[in-house]
Amino acid sequence: MDKTVNNKAWFLVLPVLVLVAFSAVIPLMTVVNYSVNDTFGNNQFFWAGLEWFEEMVTSSRLHDALGRQVLFSAIILAIEVPLGIFIALNMPKKGFWASLCLVLMALPLLIPFNVVGTIWQIFGRVDIGLLGRGLAAIGIDYNYTNDALDAWITVIVMDVWHWTSLVALLCYAGLQSIAQAYYQAARIDQASRWAVFRYIELPKMQGVLLIAVLLRFMDSFMIYTEPFVVTGGGPGNSTTFLSIDLVKMAVGQFDLGPAAAFSIMYFLVILLVSWVFYTVMTNLDKAEGQ
């Protein structure tokens, strides 16, 4: 039977196209427009070509922010993923305690970002914060407002506190789907705890781990609110991550051209890294299936 050809059917796609155009394409085009023009406001544009891109690619300011960003994402992934798995493995499987754990774990995820920032900003203050004063009381010299290392530690601990639950909950869901018979078989086969993890639990968690790593990577790579509220990017530029730098450039200095070029490259980097992650991990999966 021949399919009916009716090109008018394309009109049915129109609403989606319009929606996507308004929500994504047109705003993005504005950015593209800024990135290839110079402007001093008043909607007057002067063609600049790839000048801003060249400036940004060679800018050491951007290189430094990118370096800090990569380091930050790498550190929090290296902490949150293993920690999340570890917590998921040790959570009660059912009953009252399981429910309680789930609720407690979900709490940090429900707190708005700027509130998380504020909580830690106050928590860490040396004059009134519980953490800051506590550390001072036991003789540890801690001050996130003027020590770069302390600022980094604070921002990382805050992110771990905020987001490890997400990894743990995803892993927990993966673990719950493992049939009891697998654990029983492992006991019969005298598998060690490590072997149970390696051959039963980890393979079952692979799918959710892929999602967890991707989400945590993208989110941490775009992080803005929390470190901005806590450290404001300082001391100096030590916690100025890409978003923070971008906002400084666009809103603070009103360098719209460079900021637009920066945004586009930022967007492409995230897209590229996510794609690489995804392809590598799904291919790994396929290779194992052979």
Add this chain to the structure above:
Amino acid sequence: MAQITLQNLAHSYYPNPQSDKDYALKEMDHVWQDGGAYALLGSSGCGKTTLLNIISGLLRPSHGRVLFGDRDVTDAETAARNIAQVFQFPVVYDTMTVRDNLAFPLRNRGMEAGYIKARVDQIAAMIGMEEMLSRKARGLTADAKQKISLGRGMVREDVNAILFDEPLTVIDPHMKWELRTQLKQLHRQFGHTMIYVTHDQTEALTFADKVVVMYDGRVVQMGTPEELFETPAHTFVGYFIGSPGMNFLDARIEGSRALLAGGGVVDLGAGYGPVSGHSQIGIRPEHALLTDEEGLPVTIRRVEDVGRHRIIRAELNGHAFNLTAPEGLAITPDMTRVVFAPGKVNVYADDWRVTPRAAAAGRAA
């Protein structure tokens, strides 16, 4: 290897069992001989898997003890019991190759590589998977997974017992027959105690020296296939073993005669003491013969030819009653009576078999 003894064993999945109903296994005392090949039969939910898990130590019984030989292992870990078990739900380690799957129990016990290789090749040959040894287990068909699961159960030579929980459910009939033969061979070769759970009575009767029938959390009978056929200890055994199952007729027992509830008298061929409770007599279809002479009147509903013999679906006193007619017996319209083979009639009180007082004396009378 050791004899397995279950002493006053009972198990409930509830922390505070109230009544008999809460027990998945009711109190039982049984001895499983060293080196025996047992088939465990019973309908769904009667407690077969529970019993196996208690023997292998995956479950701790709520009452009673488990002994291996003279050693009390009730609290011993699965690892300490040295038992192999094949699960109802086939378990394969997805990310390992078929070879690694089969070698896993041996590697975990630190066997040497040369021995592991030889043993894995041997098992792979038994389950017919030599070709697939290097493949990942993920993505294999359900029957291949079941075979791997079975192979992992058989790979260790030093086990106290091997427990099979319906290991061949998704395997095609020809391969099933072959694997069962392999299991029997393995049994002869190593003499492990084997317990084989199945729903399928032919499978049970061909595999085992002893058949164990469970019903509602109890082991109702443990015996040879002949014993189960000739003298079922419980009406469930009579009904479950044989196809079609045993016929039961309500009757009052008086000495060596049974007075049927719907009229008619049956000679029991043995004397019985007073029988209390709900009394019935049980006759195998194979022991009931259709005749045109003296006997109890039956109404024939249907005759089914199943090859070696025919099954006659009839009615006796208004209740369904099955008979078999051997090959060659011509069924004529005036065959409207049935006679029971002497001495093949069993008596039941409240579903349990009553043993005749003195079989010899009864028969002589």
